[in-house]
Amino acid sequence: MDDKSGVINLEYEVIRYDFSKAGQASSEIKKVLKQLGINSNIVRKVAIATYEAEMNIAIHSLGGRIIVTITESNINISALDYGPGIENIKLAMEEGFSTAPNNIRELGFGAGMGLPNMKRCSDVFEICSKKNKGTKVDMKISLN
Amino acid sequence: MSKYFHSLVLDEEKCNGCTNCLRRCPIEAIRVKNKKAIIIKNRCIDCGECIRVCPYHAQKSITDDLNMLKNFEYNIAIPSMSLYGQFSIDTDMEKVFQAIKDLGFDYVFDEARAADIITEVLKDMVKDIKLPRPIISSLCPAIVRLIQVRFPSLIDNIARVESPMEISARVARKELMENYNLSFEKTGVFYLTPCPAKVTSIRRPIGIKESHLNGAISIDSLYGNIVTNAKKAKVTKAFTRGSTEGIGWARVGGQSYAIGVENYIAVDGIENVINVLEEIELGKLSNLNFFEGLACTGGCVGGPLNVENPFIAKSRIRKLSKNKTKSKDITKEYVKGLYEQGFIGWTEKIYTKDIMILDKNMQRAMEKIERIKYIAKMLPGLDCGSCGSPTCTSLAEDIVRGYGKIDDCVLRMRENLNKDN
Numbered sequence: 001m002d003d004k005s006g007v008i009n010l011e012y013e014v015i016r017y018d019f020s021k022a023g024q025a026s027s028e029i030k031k032v033l034k035q036l037g038i039n040s041n042i043v044r045k046v047a048i049a050t051y052e053a054e055m056n057i058a059i060h061s062l063g064g065r066i067i068v069t070i071t072e073s074n075i076n077i078s079a080l081d082y083g084p085g086i087e088n089i090k091l092a093m094e095e096g097f098s099t100a101p102n103n104i105r106e107l108g109f110g111a112g113m114g115l116p117n118m119k120r121c122s123d124v125f126e127i128c129s130k131k132n133k134g135t136k137v138d139m140k141i142s143l144n
Numbered sequence: 145m146s147k148y149f150h151s152l153v154l155d156e157e158k159c160n161g162c163t164n165c166l167r168r169c170p171i172e173a174i175r176v177k178n179k180k181a182i183i184i185k186n187r188c189i190d191c192g193e194c195i196r197v198c199p200y201h202a203q204k205s206i207t208d209d210l211n212m213l214k215n216f217e218y219n220i221a222i223p224s225m226s227l228y229g230q231f232s233i234d235t236d237m238e239k240v241f242q243a244i245k246d247l248g249f250d251y252v253f254d255e256a257r258a259a260d261i262i263t264e265v266l267k268d269m270v271k272d273i274k275l276p277r278p279i280i281s282s283l284c285p286a287i288v289r290l291i292q293v294r295f296p297s298l299i300d301n302i303a304r305v306e307s308p309m310e311i312s313a314r315v316a317r318k319e320l321m322e323n324y325n326l327s328f329e330k331t332g333v334f335y336l337t338p339c340p341a342k343v344t345s346i347r348r349p350i351g352i353k354e355s356h357l358n359g360a361i362s363i364d365s366l367y368g369n370i371v372t373n374a375k376k377a378k379v380t381k382a383f384t385r386g387s388t389e390g391i392g393w394a395r396v397g398g399q400s401y402a403i404g405v406e407n408y409i410a411v412d413g414i415e416n417v418i419n420v421l422e423e424i425e426l427g428k429l430s431n432l433n434f435f436e437g438l439a440c441t442g443g444c445v446g447g448p449l450n451v452e453n454p455f456i457a458k459s460r461i462r463k464l465s466k467n468k469t470k471s472k473d474i475t476k477e478y479v480k481g482l483y484e485q486g487f488i489g490w491t492e493k494i495y496t497k498d499i500m501i502l503d504k505n506m507q508r509a510m511e512k513i514e515r516i517k518y519i520a521k522m523l524p525g526l527d528c529g530s531c532g533s534p535t536c537t538s539l540a541e542d543i544v545r546g547y548g549k550i551d552d553c554v555l556r557m558r559e560n561l562n563k564d565n
């Protein structure tokens with residue numbers, strides 16, 4: 001696209017089991033998008049996608065990062081972590097599938113809706129994972 | 145009239161710039177400049193938090209007084225249902241209503257009756273599967289305005305019905321006009337209000353073109369007179385009053401109880417409401433049927449213009465709602481009739497209020513965000529409020545918006561001075 005146009009990069013570290021900080025990326029991104037005057041329904045989609053990605057890293061992985069890139073035409077959200085990876089992606093993408101243990105479910109997570117919701121909220125959704133390596137989710141939400 | 149009206153205003157003489165209100169404002173609408181608080185008008189939602197925390201009573205609410213009654217031939221009083229919580233449980237409320245009438249009104253209409261009317265409408269709404277979930281109560285205007293400014297993606301979840309105050313005004317005026325053959329202009333309708341949010345709703349209504357109320361008088365300004373009048377009050381004709389469920393609307397959870405909805409959340413206190421709205425916006429509560437969010441602690445009994453302690457008032461309302469009286473005149477057919485006459489539903493679209501946007505041009509807005517990030521890094525990050533902005537980030541934003549300068553930061557100034565020496 002137009003390479004003269006500006007880009008905003010935001011990056012957040014997500015620490016395993018740190019529920020006090022989890023959700024921070026999504027609320028900060030929400031604020032930035034509102035400052036840019038982005039339509040509230042798009043803001044909501046980005047917030048949901050980022051929040052679910054953050055939570056999955058905090059709950060299911062050893063830790064990772066959320067990187068958000070905003071351009072004039074779209075928003076890219078990358079969520080990557082350092083393992084343990086997802087064994088069966090097809091299964092993980094199914095609504096209702098969850099490996100969350102009981103103590104996590106008691107906190108209100110583990111409905112198995114995170115990944116399906118992330119997919120629903122984004123225009124382009126890609127997930128790749130390697131056992132014992134890590135998982136990477138890329139989401140693109142178009143602004144037009 | 146100016147573009148903005150707010151019932152909430154600052155008494156400059158009393159304000160000493162202490163920054164208490166600065167931190168408590170839930171939408172960062174207050175700044176302190178030259179030792180005086182300033183309310184940013186297009187942000188304020190009239191929730192009244194600043195009135196509650198100001199130790200100098202410098203934040204206040206503009207309301208009307210009884211002199212306004214002179215402008216009309218017949219006057220109607222609509223006491224807020226929170227009034228029920230302002231008197232001890234064994235008080236004869238008939239005498240209280242008579243005491244209000246004796247202040248110079250010709251007719252007193254119990255707001256709890258309108259709550260009964262809306263209860264019927266909401267009972268149908270919570271069964272309507274076509275409506276987005278959760279349905280959000282529109283009772284508290286501060287919350288409706290909060291959604292406009294902070295949660296615009298939830299606007300379609302708000303129940304499109306008028307408040308009990310507004311419906312009371314319409315029904316009361318209609319009853320009076322019919323019974324006494326009066327014209328619209330000759331009748332004045334006044335709300336005895338527990339909060340500034342309702343006052344603003346009269347002057348700047350949401351969801352309807354024009355309010356049917358002519359003014360609002362704060363409960364605390366009339367309380368003394370009502371108590372005095374009640375001692376000698378002679379009830380000549382019994383008042384038609386709302387059901388105990390209607391009265392129950394005055395406390396948080398009362399609406400949900402009256403509707404009989406399962407799977408609801410009722411939350412009081414604006415910060416708590418914000419937290420739940422965040423969860424709703426993230427889609428985490430999509431199974432929820434009804435959300436009752438009220439800005440004040442305890443619900444409307446906690447309105448800043450009441451006199452009684454909110455917890456005591458709330459407990460009284462709870463006791464009153466135990467007796468279970470029904471209102472006989474408010475039937476399903478009657479409510480349906482009112483709905484069809486346009487007495488209940490909203491007619492106007494609710495708009496997003498973009499208070500955060502930095503620039504209409506996205507490119508320029510992006511540049512401003514970069515500058516905010518840059519400036520924020522130079523600030524100490526203590527959020528001390530001495531600069532007059534609620535947080536360091538908001539000072540950075542204010543600077544970029546042109547309302548502040550980096551030297552407003554006292555700590556930075558001090559550091560620079562030390563360097564020079």
Ligand SMILES: Nc1ncnc2c1ncn2[C@@H]1O[C@H](COP(=O)(O)OP(=O)(O)OP(=O)(O)O)[C@@H](O)[C@H]1O
Nearest residue numbers: 056060085092098099100109110111112113114115
């Ligand atoms: N980053 C990740 N690393 C390892 N496993 C993951 C990761 N993200 C998801 N998973 C696996 O995929 C499953 C489904 O994820 P999804 O987000 O859909 O549901 P959930 O997190 O279990 O529950 P919910 O998101 O509804 O709270 C998880 O239970 C987990 O087994």
Ligand code: SF4
Nearest residue numbers: 284339439440444447
């Ligand atoms: S909770 Fe009731 S009293 Fe408080 S601001 Fe809202 S409507 Fe007014």
Ligand SMILES: [Mg+2]
Nearest residue numbers: 055056114115
């Ligand atoms: Mg998940």
